[in-house]
Amino acid sequence: MPDIKDNVLRTGELGATVAPYVKKSAGDIIRADDWNTAQVLARTDIANHDHTALGRAIPREGIRERAIDGSRIDPEAQIAARSLTLKDSLKIGARDVLADLDRAFAGLEQGKTSLDKARSDLTTSISSLSSQLALIPQQTLSIPALIVNGNTGLGTASPQARLHVEGSIRIKASEQVFCPGRLHIAGDELLYVLNKSGMVIGKEWGGNGKLDVQGExxxxxxLTFADGGRQTSAVVIRGGNWDSGGRFEKTIKYFDIGLSGFRNPPTVLVAIGFVDAEKTRNLRLKTWAENISSTGFRIAVQTWDDTVIYGATGTWLAFGS
Incomplete structure (x- = not known):
């Protein structure tokens, strides 16, 4: 009997040593020799199997473990592999797939080369056309009248008004822009006038020469006025009334007044408009402004000696910048 420790069993080694098959029943005792024989038979059967590297069906020497002989693969089988490495070519039926792919990639590369050349030719043509257009002199269109139905665009292919100009409009110095209706100018800078002599709002064409400012x-x-006077800083004017609030004598009453819009302390004038006093006494009453700042001041109203004031009112006026 061959040594069961051998890794490879060769054909013919079992023919002279293995006894014929002996049937065993349940409960029978198996001898050590029968057990060893069973193992040898099992290994021999596995070694002679067509799907292993040890069988006669794959006679090539040195085939690697787990390698697959293509001749033994079922044509209907579905095979999944992590990677596939090819040494020569990949054929499906009679077609060489790798060769087909190479031809396809070569065609794509040739197409890319043709596209790059066409793009280069187009760029050259556009540059040449631009140079030729620059040499063409400006043409003047002279017609008695031009009537266009719909919107007209200059510099734009999608005009949004009857006349839509993308760019600047230059008008000859001796010409005028006439607008019998409302001239509506919209934008971040509503009206920006550059004129050496300034802007005149006249009375021509039925105008009244007035400037109506609805905002600031x-x-x-x-500002320069008709008499030649010039004001380079704004004048802020604020005014109001004061009331003593009832009888008082031999005292000074104070009234705090708040101001807004002044950057500097203004000039304040305080006047008396009405006095109700005891007729049997002399009338003694004066008023003034004090603690003047850009945000407010205080009105003082004073009477003294035996004068009695039943009530007094007045006005104040503050002006400055």
Whole structure:
């Protein structure tokens, strides 16, 4: 009997040593020799199997473990592999897939080369056309009248108004822009006038020469009046009334007044408008402003000696910048 420790069993080694098959029943005792024989038979059967590297069906020497002989693969089988390495070619039926792929990639590369050349030719043509257009002199269109239905665009292919200009409009010095209706100018800078002589709001064409400002008028360079007077800073004027609030004598009453809009302490004038005093006494009453600042001041109303004041009112006026 061959040594059961051998890793490979060769054909013919079992023919002279293995006894014929002996049937055993349940409960029978198996001898050590029968047990050893069973192991040898099992290993021999596995070694002679067509799907292993040890069988006669794969006679090539040195085939690697787990390698697959393509001739033994079922044509209907579905095979999944982590990676596939090819030494020569990959054929499906009669077609060489790798060769087909190489031809396809070569075609793509050739197409890319043609596309790059066409793009280069187009860029050259556009540059040449631009140079030629620059050499064409400006043309003047002279027609009696031009009537266009719908919107007209200059510099834009999608005009949003009857005349839509993308760019600047230059008008000859001797010409005028006439707008019999409302001229509506919209944008971040509503109206920006650059004129050496300034801007005149006249009475031509039925105008009244007036400037109606519905918001705030900002004069950064000052204001010049018809008499030649010039004001370079704004004048802020605030005014109001004061009331003594009832009888008082031999005392001073104070009234705090708040101000807004002044950057500097203004000039304040205080006047008396009405006095109700005891007729049997002399009338003694004066008023003034004190503690003047850009945010407010205090009105003082004073009487003294035996004068009795039953009530007094007046006004105040503050002006400055």
């Amino acid at each position: 008028l900002v004069a950064r360079g000052g």
